[in-house]
Amino acid sequence: MIEARGLTKRYGDKVAVDDLTFTVQPGIVTGFLGPNGAGKSTTMRMLMGLDAPTKGTSTINGRRYADQAAPMREVGALLEAKAIHSGRSARNHLLALAATTGIPRRRVEEVIGLVGLTGVAGKRAGGFSLGMGQRLGIASALLGDPGTLILDEPVNGLDPEGILWIRNLLKALAAEGRTIFVSSHLMSEMALTASHLIVIGRGRMIADVGVEELTRMASHNRVKVRTTEAPRLRQLLAGNGVVVTPTDLDTVEVTGLDSAQIGIVAARVGIALIELTPMQASLEEAFMDITRDTVEFGTSANTASLTETEGALR
């Protein structure tokens, strides 16, 4: 179990991580989501004791990482694709890490096989592709057979087969009762692996929810209605927080009412409804929606609201 309490990291004036409090439970895959620059990597480095928090604390199984007597058996981490000396072979890299904690050579060969690097284990890591580097990083994380895994963007650079492999691996490890904390900036990826999500933006907590709950949270009760009397229905429904947007000659989208309420109103005045469809936002849309205001390097579409504010100030 990973626990962060008020975790904060400041670099000069810039707040990279702002007062994050969360708990990562064992037995499931927890996704750590946020746009690039949201503070995911910094948070993970603080969990691993590599960066000192400006404020706050974090513990893994009740202990600060630096106080773990057997760190590699408690926690395995993949922090950057290449936390590997480029001049050393994959096998020697793993042997050196294993030696710090008395892990036998047999286990080194085992993880090399597990991540599929057997053929290249004797080669210098400097010549590895991004995907092979990721596999080697995952091998080092698994060396101590730890109960907790912290992985920063593990699918980065992996080919589709590799992505599928890591997805299944993480699920299998979680099913064994381990704590799995995986960061990504891709909601679609997390939707397939994680069952719980911690979403941050600009260093701040945005959501700490189950995957299903997040979808519900972000879909604003949009209902698509097709009817022969669109203008009349629109007049009837609009107002009081209910917005009706025509999307076609005979179609409107209603926000603020659910499909049952719309159906009852229409039936009462005798409007025939041809179609009545509740619209669920996809997880991807949900993510975009809740992080929209916090994107660090937004494109013009995302900064439109900023332009409007400036216009208003003028």
Place this chain on the structure above:
Amino acid sequence: MTATTLRPTSAGPTLGVVTQKRVVLSEWIKLRSLRSTIFALLAAVVCTIGLGLLIAALRANQIETNGGFHPGPDFDATAVTLRGVYLAQLAIGVLGVLVITGEYSTGMIRATLSAVPRRLPVLWAKAAVFAVVVFVSMGISSLIAFEGGAAFFSGAGIHISLSTPGAARAVLGAALYLTVIGLLGVGLGFLIRNTAGAISALFGLMLVLPPIANALPSSLYNDIDKYLPLIAGTQVMTTVGGGSSVLSPWAGMGVFTLYAVAAIGLGAVVLKRRDA
């Protein structure tokens, strides 16, 4: 898909616990698994032996062609045979820096410090492994350079051996000098973290400081020059000369060692305090 795991079947009570001994073993694996280490050590060996023998042969030949005329009591044949150390120090100093900065430039340091979160055991282990490897390899090299050089000189009628006063100390001192300059590099590597910066600092301290100090008024220069790292550290390789303008061989080595201790001490503070 099965997640192959290591259930603690043969688990002793210390399974997975980080100990200083284990970190030393880890650093030993790291040191010998890099080609750059092997090359740098090889270069230092070749410089110490090759250059030492070459210079000794040239000097012996010069004395012989002069009709056996002895160059005088100030001639330090032992120091001549160890002159290759001056070139070898570049390779060893750079290696000392690279052992540390190579981890920072590649990102390896994050893997290292994740494995050993208390951090300082890494510094002690790196310094110890590096010091032993350099001391042993350079001790053998300077002994070979000395014995080979002595053979050339004996042909010219100048007889030196390990029993010549100061000679054994000078040979041992050459290995010590190289070990300490390497450790100075290790300390600066932890302190500065950047390869170019740490190498500049190391050789700035060693080679650039003396001529700058030399430009000071002589009343000032005479007080400080003997404490400069290069001048203090190299006294141990001489068997003739000395006097009040320089420190005694072991006092000089002591001062030189203090520079390395200071660098490693500051490096330790930075390693412990700063984000990796």
